Amino acid sequence: MLKEPRIPLFEMSMCLSNAMDLVSPSVVDHHKRVAYIASSIAAEMGLSEEKQEDLIMAGLLHDIGAISLKDRLDALNFELESSAHAELGYRLIRTFPTFSNIASLIRFHHLLWDYGNGSSFKEEYPIPMICHILHLADRIAVLINRKDEILRQAKGIIEQIRGGSGEKFMPVLVDSFISLAQKEYFWFDAVSSSISQILTRRTRLATIELDLEGLINLSRLFGKIIDFRSRFTATHSSGVAAAAEALARLAGLTKLECDMMKIAGYLHDLGKLAVPAEILEKPGKLTWKENNIIKNHTYYTYRIIETVRNLDVINMWASFHHERLDGKGYPFHHKGKDIPLGSRIMAVADVFTAVTEDRPYRPGMSKGNALHTLQQMAKNSALDPGLVSILISNYDGINAIRRAAQAAESKEYKEFGVSR
Numbered sequence: 465m466l467k468e469p470r471i472p473l474f475e476m477s478m479c480l481s482n483a484m485d486l487v488s489p490s491v492v493d494h495h496k497r498v499a500y501i502a503s504s505i506a507a508e509m510g511l512s513e514e515k516q517e518d519l520i521m522a523g524l525l526h527d528i529g530a531i532s533l534k535d536r537l538d539a540l541n542f543e544l545e546s547s548a549h550a551e552l553g554y555r556l557i558r559t560f561p562t563f564s565n566i567a568s569l570i571r572f573h574h575l576l577w578d579y580g581n582g583s584s585f586k587e588e589y590p591i592p593m594i595c596h597i598l599h600l601a602d603r604i605a606v607l608i609n610r611k612d613e614i615l616r617q618a619k620g621i622i623e624q625i626r627g628g629s630g631e632k633f634m635p636v637l638v639d640s641f642i643s644l645a646q647k648e649y650f651w652f653d654a655v656s657s658s659i660s661q662i663l664t665r666r667t668r669l670a671t672i673e674l675d676l677e678g679l680i681n682l683s684r685l686f687g688k689i690i691d692f693r694s695r696f697t698a699t700h701s702s703g704v705a706a707a708a709e710a711l712a713r714l715a716g717l718t719k720l721e722c723d724m725m726k727i728a729g730y731l732h733d734l735g736k737l738a739v740p741a742e743i744l745e746k747p748g749k750l751t752w753k754e755n756n757i758i759k760n761h762t763y764y765t766y767r768i769i770e771t772v773r774n775l776d777v778i779n780m781w782a783s784f785h786h787e788r789l790d791g792k793g794y795p796f797h798h799k800g801k802d803i804p805l806g807s808r809i810m811a812v813a814d815v816f817t818a819v820t821e822d823r824p825y826r827p828g829m830s831k832g833n834a835l836h837t838l839q840q841m842a843k844n845s846a847l848d849p850g851l852v853s854i855l856i857s858n859y860d861g862i863n864a865i866r867r868a869a870q871a872a873e874s875k876e877y878k879e880f881g882v883s884r
């Protein structure tokens with residue numbers, strides 16, 4: 465009997481932060497480093513533990529709106545040109561109520577101090593000081609060159625930050641940073657390969673657990689970030705989540721299992737964050753090399769989700785969606801009975817959604833063609849024939865559910881100001 469999973473919020477946030485780092489090796493640990501530096505400055509100033517923890521969480525997720533590799537790399541430029549990603553990040557993060565206290569931090573994480581003008585937004589409402597701490601921490605982090613010895617760089621970084629005092633950064637924060645920067649451990653921690661553990665020990669958040677509803681909501685946010693990567697598959701995760709849940713219900717799974725299927729659906733392509741958008745968006749046939757890169761995605765989904773406690777069942781359901789009953793799938797080559805029912809449902813829901821959803825370069829398949837494709841795959845031992853026949857007998861109902869979920873998602877994106 466499955467138990468309702470209780471998931472540590474902090475591990476889930478760390479998992480999201482790690483997933484975002486997949487977009488480019490040059491950003492690895494950027495989010496964690498900003499979380500570390502920001503909370504250290506707050507501690508140096510004697511701010512409350514609550515504020516320090518908000519800064520950790522906001523640091524872990526601050527560039528959530530920088531979806532493309534270009535956005536991500538732009539955000540790492542000291543002289544940043546556009547901060548549109550901060551606004552988008554704010555809108556995304558607001559969809560998950562538990563993070564409402566860090567949404568405005570993310571929104572203003574590139575706001576300049578501007579000799580005091582940055583203390584309010586459009587002179588209308590005050591900007592909390594911790595937004596400016598996050599901004600400062602982010603700029604310190606981008607000046608660190610991980611390839612070079614850290615103490616050798618400290619002086620230069622301090623000088624550059626001091627040079628921006630008043631214009632870019634709030635002077636009192638710069639002073640606190642400079643006193644903190646005299647201590648070697650600060651720099652060693654900032655580039656430490658154990659930065660995740662350092663952050664975990666620093667926060668009480670590590671004990672907050674998400675219930676099922678919280679997990680569904682946070683997974684939906686993960687799905688949005690995955691889908692935003694490419695306009696070709698802009699609502700794919702929400703379609704797969706809805707189709708998988710519907711199929712699970714028809715296959716007789718319990719309410720709890722159906723909810724878990726939905727979560728797994730939102731997460732199933734998490735590893736696609738590691739696949740370059742040009743490959744995701746290539747309309748034609750992929751080369752052998754590109755195919756190898758694509759094969760990474762379920763592997764990364766698995767390895768990233770496995771870092772979160774109590775998610776093992778959902779992880780299997782999410783990550784085995786390209787395994788085939790005949791053992792010729794990837795990347796684990798599980799076979800027959802070794803592939804859990806939830807993973808088989810996910811595989812069917814994924815193919816079904818992929819072929820029926822409209823993409824910019826082609827409309828979705830007609831019912832006849834979709835049925836034929838699914839039947840062929842069942843016949844060739846790729847998909848579970850029993851599940852395919854349940855889908856076929858309930859095709860119109862499941863298709864309507866999938867369509868409605870994707871339409872709702874696309875409407876939400878338009879409201880975000882992202883054209884898809």
Ligand SMILES: [Fe+2]
Binds near residue numbers: 549
């Ligand atoms: Fe940023």
Ligand SMILES: [Fe+2]
Binds near residue numbers: 761814
């Ligand atoms: Fe996939």
Ligand SMILES: [Fe+2]
Binds near residue numbers: 704732733814
């Ligand atoms: Fe997929």
